Amino acid sequence: MGSHMDAMEDDQLAAILAEDGGFPNDEIFNTLLTLAREVKHVIVHDPQAELNATYDNFITDLIHARHSLKKQLSAHLNAEGSMLEEGSLVCLIAPASYEIAVAAFAILALGGTIAPLLMSLPPEDVSDMLRNSPVKCILAGTGYLQQAIDIQSYAASNSLPAIQVAPIKVHHACPEALWDLPIQIDERFIIPETHSGIVMASSGTSGTTKGVIRSRGFFYNHPRAAADESMLVHRPATWIAGIKPLTFSILMGCRAEIIDPAAGMDLLWERLRARRVTSICSGPLLWTQLAQYYREHLSHLPEKDEYIQGARHIRDASTGSCVVLQSLLKFWRDEIGIRLALCYGSTEAGVPITAVYPEEEEYNEQRCIGKQLFANMPVKLSNGDHGEILVGGVTTFLGYLDDEVPSTTYFDDEGFFKTGDLAHKLNDHFIFDGRASIDFICNSGGTVSVLKLEEALNGLSCIEEAYVVPVQDQKLAERAGALVRFVDQDLTLQQLRARLAPHVRPAMLPTALRVLRIKDTLPRTHSGKISKRALQKQFFLFTPGVGLPNDVELCNLDFD
Numbered sequence: 001m002g003s004h005m006d007a008m009e010d011d012q013l014a015a016i017l018a019e020d021g022g023f024p025n026d027e028i029f030n031t032l033l034t035l036a037r038e039v040k041h042v043i044v045h046d047p048q049a050e051l052n053a054t055y056d057n058f059i060t061d062l063i064h065a066r067h068s069l070k071k072q073l074s075a076h077l078n079a080e081g082s083m084l085e086e087g088s089l090v091c092l093i094a095p096a097s098y099e100i101a102v103a104a105f106a107i108l109a110l111g112g113t114i115a116p117l118l119m120s121l122p123p124e125d126v127s128d129m130l131r132n133s134p135v136k137c138i139l140a141g142t143g144y145l146q147q148a149i150d151i152q153s154y155a156a157s158n159s160l161p162a163i164q165v166a167p168i169k170v171h172h173a174c175p176e177a178l179w180d181l182p183i184q185i186d187e188r189f190i191i192p193e194t195h196s197g198i199v200m201a202s203s204g205t206s207g208t209t210k211g212v213i214r215s216r217g218f219f220y221n222h223p224r225a226a227a228d229e230s231m232l233v234h235r236p237a238t239w240i241a242g243i244k245p246l247t248f249s250i251l252m253g254c255r256a257e258i259i260d261p262a263a264g265m266d267l268l269w270e271r272l273r274a275r276r277v278t279s280i281c282s283g284p285l286l287w288t289q290l291a292q293y294y295r296e297h298l299s300h301l302p303e304k305d306e307y308i309q310g311a312r313h314i315r316d317a318s319t320g321s322c323v324v325l326q327s328l329l330k331f332w333r334d335e336i337g338i339r340l341a342l343c344y345g346s347t348e349a350g351v352p353i354t355a356v357y358p359e360e361e362e363y364n365e366q367r368c369i370g371k372q373l374f375a376n377m378p379v380k381l382s383n384g385d386h387g388e389i390l391v392g393g394v395t396t397f398l399g400y401l402d403d404e405v406p407s408t409t410y411f412d413d414e415g416f417f418k419t420g421d422l423a424h425k426l427n428d429h430f431i432f433d434g435r436a437s438i439d440f441i442c443n444s445g446g447t448v449s450v451l452k453l454e455e456a457l458n459g460l461s462c463i464e465e466a467y468v469v470p471v472q473d474q475k476l477a478e479r480a481g482a483l484v485r486f487v488d489q490d491l492t493l494q495q496l497r498a499r500l501a502p503h504v505r506p507a508m509l510p511t512a513l514r515v516l517r518i519k520d521t522l523p524r525t526h527s528g529k530i531s532k533r534a535l536q537k538q539f540f541l542f543t544p545g546v547g548l549p550n551d552v553e554l555c556n557l558d559f560d
C-alpha cells in the first residue's frame with residue numbers, strides 16, 4: 001500500500017512539474033535548489049504548529065503552491081504562461097510561519113511581488129490601502145481565510161478592482177524519491193534582479209506607515225550557515241524583522257525557530273533554555289520584555305542557571321534601534337552574560353548600515369550607532385561631520401507603494417539614499433541625533449533635542465521611564481513635554497527641572513509634565529515601537545479654548 005501511495009505522489013508531482021516547467025534561473029532558486037539537495041536537517045521548527053519541516057517538505061509544498069497560484073492567476077500570466085505581469089502584488093494574510101514561507105517563494109517563482117498584510121487592519125483599511133495597487137490575489141493562512149474573504153467582499157461592494165482569494169495549502173505528502181523527479185532550473189526563464197520582489201511596511205515611527213518596495217535582489221547574496229545555526233522568527237511578516245529571518249534562513253540553510261508574536265515570554269525563555277536559538281536580531285522591546293520576565297519569574301528559581309546558559313548559546317545578539325537604554329544593555333551584560341551589538345538600518349536599506357560592538361570603546365557613548373559595515377554601502381553625512389545620514393549602494397529599494405513621487409527623489413545627486421535621520425561623527429563612528437521630522441522641538445529658547453532630553457531624564461535614578469514630545473501652547477508654538485513614570489515618589493515639574501538642571505542647558509528643561517500612572521499604557525505602532533504622535537494625543541492633547549488636560553503641569557518659560 002505504501003509503495004503504491006508513493007508512486008501516486010511521484011506521478012502527481014511529475015505531472016505538475018511537466019506542466020509548470022523549471023524554476024527561474026536566478027540566484028534565489030539556484031541557491032534554494034542547491035541547499036535543498038544537500039541539507040537534510042530541519043529548516044523550519046514551529047512547536048506550536050507541531051511542525052518540523054525539512055527542505056524535502058518545503059520543496060514538495062512549493063511545487064504544489066506554485067501550481068495552485070499559477071492556475072489561480074492564469075489570466076495575469078505572460079504569453080509563455082510562466083510569469084506574472086511586472087509589479088503584480090500577491091498579498092499574504094498569516095503570521096510569520098511555514099505557510100508564509102512556502103507562499104512567498106511560490107510568488108517569487110512566478111515573478112510576482114510578495115505583499116504581507118497587517119493582520120490587525122479591518123477590511124476597509126486594507127481595501128483603501130490597496131485601492132490603487134496592482135493586487136491580483138490574497139493568499140490566506142490557516143484561520144485567516146474569512147478575513148481575506150471580508151476584504152474581497154468589501155472591495156467588490158465599493159467598486160474597487162476585483163481581488164481573488166485562495167487558502168495557502170501545505171503539508172503535502174513528500175515522496176521518498178523526490179529528487180529523482182525533474183526538479184530543476186529552467187535556463188531560459190530569467191527574471192531580472194531589478195524586478196520588484198516584495199513590499200514591506202515601514203515602522204511608521206516618524207509618520208504614516210508606508211509600503212517599501214524592494215527588488216528581487218533583496219533575496220540575493222546570503223552566506224551559507226553552519227548546520228547548527230538557527231534564527232528566531234517572532235515578528236509579523238509585514239515587517240522586515242519578520243519576513244527577513246524567515247526567508248533568509250531558508251536561503252542560508254539555517255533553521256528558522258518560529259514563535260508566535262502573541263506568545264508569552266515564558267515560551268521564548270523555554271526555547272532559549274533548550275538552546276534552540278543562536279541568532280536574535282530585534283528591537284529593544286523584545287529584549288526589554290525578556291529581561292522583565294526573567295527578573296519577575298526566573299531570577300529566583302533554583303534552575304535559573306539553565307536559562308542563563310541557554311541564553312548564552314546565542315552567538316549573534318543585536319538590537320536594531322537608535323536609542324537603547326544603558327540599563328537594558330547593563331542587564332544583559334551583567335546578569336545574563338550577553339553583550340548586545342547595536343545596529344542602525346532601515347527598511348529601505350534592507351540590512352544594517354552601521355553597527356557598534358561591545359568590545360569597541362565607543363560602545364558606551366550614548367546614541368552611538370557604530371561605523372559603516374559594508375564597503376559597498378558607504379555612509380556619509382550631508383555636512384561632512386554632521387547632518388543627514390546618507391547611504392550609498394541602496395540598490396534594491398524601488399520606491400513606495402502607491403507613491404507618485406519618483407524614487408530618484410529619495411536620493412541625492414551622488415545616488416546616496418536620504419534617510420531623514422541626523423547624526424554627527426565621533427572618530428569613525430556615528431552618533432545618532434534624531435529624526436529630522438519628529439525629534440526636535442522649537443520653542444522661544446531655541447531647538448530642544450528630544451533624544452538628549454530623554455537621555456538626561458532616563459539617567460536620573462528617580463525615573464523608571466521617560467519620553468519627550470512637543471506640546472502645543474496657546475501662546476507659543478511648542479513646549480517640551482515630559483511624560484514620566486517615577487520609581488517611587490512623584491516629583492513636581494519644578495523639582496524635576498531642578499534635578500535636570502546640572503545635565504542640560506536651561507532652554508532644554510521641560511516646561512510641561514505629565515506623570516504616568518500604573519493604569520497608563522503606552523501606544524505603539526504596528527511594528528511595536530513607541531508612537532510619539534500617539535503619545536502626544538493621548539497625554540498632551542490641546543483643545544482650542546480649553547487648553548491641555550488637567551493632569552498636565554506647566555511652568556512659565558524662562559530661558560535667561
